[in-house]
Amino acid sequence: MNATVPGTVTVPFLDLAADNAVLRDDLDLAWKSVTGHGRFVGGPEVAAFETAFAGFCGTRHALGVGNGTDALEIILRSLGIGRGDEVIVPANSFVATVEAVCTAGARPRFVDVLPDTLLLDPDQVAAAVGPRTAAVIAVHLFGQMADMPALEAITRAHGLALVEDAAQAHGAEFAGRRAGSVGVAAAFSFYPGKNLGALGDGGAVVTDDTGLAARMRCLADHGRSDTDRHRHPLRGVNSRLDTLQAAILLAKLPALDAATAHRRAAMTLYRDLLPACCTPVVQRPEAASVHHLAVVQVDDRAAVTARLDAHGVGWGVHYPVPCHRQPAFAEFADGPLPVTEAAAGRILSLPMYATIAAETVGIVCAVLAGGGAVLSGARP
Structure with missing residues (x-):
């Protein structure tokens, strides 16, 4: 909330106008470029941002999608996680983490967090692993990464997928590794209030797995084949990062x-x-x-x-x-x-x-x- 009392200083909780004003010329140029060429979906700025964001995260691949919730669902579905599977998630998270699990058809298994960081407790994760567990979602809440080495050890021991929910952690690191570069894949949100925020909704998935990247790209584009746009081998969704948002993000990323x-x-x-x-x-x-x-x-x-x-x-x-x-x-x-x-x-x-x-x-x-x-x- 933002409270204002006459006669006192007004301190905003979040000041997006001030943050964006610093980059006003670059943002105006991005707008003019996209409105000038008119490729509002799938324009050249999308691929350029994907390349730049993958480099920022230290991963081989990035794919722009509609929002951070879509990003999580696309990861889970592309990993084949769905009905009959359980996904371990921290209860201390925004509901989007759980929504994605449910939309993919799996069951969320809630676990507790550490009292000092309020991030996923690896001991609780280890105790929650069962015969139906397919994945663990590590939520990097408030801008700090979860204990990824400990979670990696657990997921490797049990053959589970480790997925990063990095919606609040653009550029965060743990033991020298950046958010998005540790798990099998990571989901990012570019909601306007995020550290890297669009001027509307947007999201991305990143991964080092080339095969997984191809499946995620197919799934996000109506399940369309990359060699024949009229063939749809998967039952996909429509989740695309608009060209204008990609251009805005591309302008903001260097700063x-x-x-x-x-x-x-x-x-x-x-x-x-x-x-x-x-x-x-x-x-x-x-x-x-x-x-x-x-x-x-x-x-x-x-x-x-x-x-x-x-x-x-x-x-x-x-x-x-x-x-x-x-x-x-x-x-x-x-x-x-x-x-x-x-x-x-x-x-x-x-x-x-x-x-x-x-x-x-x-x-x-x-x-x-x-x-x-x-x-x-x-x-x-």
Whole structure:
């Protein structure tokens, strides 16, 4: 949400206008190029972005698709995962992770997360593997990768597919490996609020597996043959990254590492200035987070958010209702998941975006500390 109180500073939770203004000339040029040549679907910018994004992730292949949810479903279906299979997923995730599993025809198997990072707990994953388990989806939540070496060891031991949900982790690393380059395939979202955001919906899948890449490309294009566009060997879907969005993303990609560095500096400042009542989510020493979100845990979220509202500071909660407690997926809940359930009532996302100023971080922390009376004035 974004609260505004007359006479106080307004601090947005997310400022996409400011982030995009930095690249205004490049974005305008992308728009003019695509509207000029008129190839709005399958234009040259799509292939150019796919090549650039694969290079960014350190993978051989990338395929632009309609959105991040489609990306996950296309991966699962291309791996042959469906009815009768189980897919292990963390309950602490956006519902899209679970939606994709269900749409592919498989059953989600919810497991708990680690209390410090709120990411997938490898011990819980190992305990949840059963005879029907076909895959594990590692969700890189808030911008930090899950413990991929531990998850790799589990999936290799049991012959399971390890899939990365990297929707919030563009450019994140764990033990020197980038998000998207570890599992058999990875799904990315380019929803406008993501670190690499389009001006509308968009997504991508990346992989090193050439055969899998071909199946995913076929499936995403109505199951169409790559040699005869009138033949459809698969029952596919229509999930394409529009040329305009690809052009926008291609313009933004070269600036992403610098934007990530700014987010990291902002999060470091948050950690230095946050009062004792706010406990930031831990970053593992092996991890290089891209800080898609600045998440803390607080004991009395209602009181803290009321204070933020009173001083015009935006905030969010990601996510207040865990997936296994959502009505749509309650049938798959095998029992309580205490870490996820406890965190759902305590997590709070603070303002974070690529152009956030140090002054703004200071204002947020001052308000959280109980100050804010002298914070009236112009918007930072």
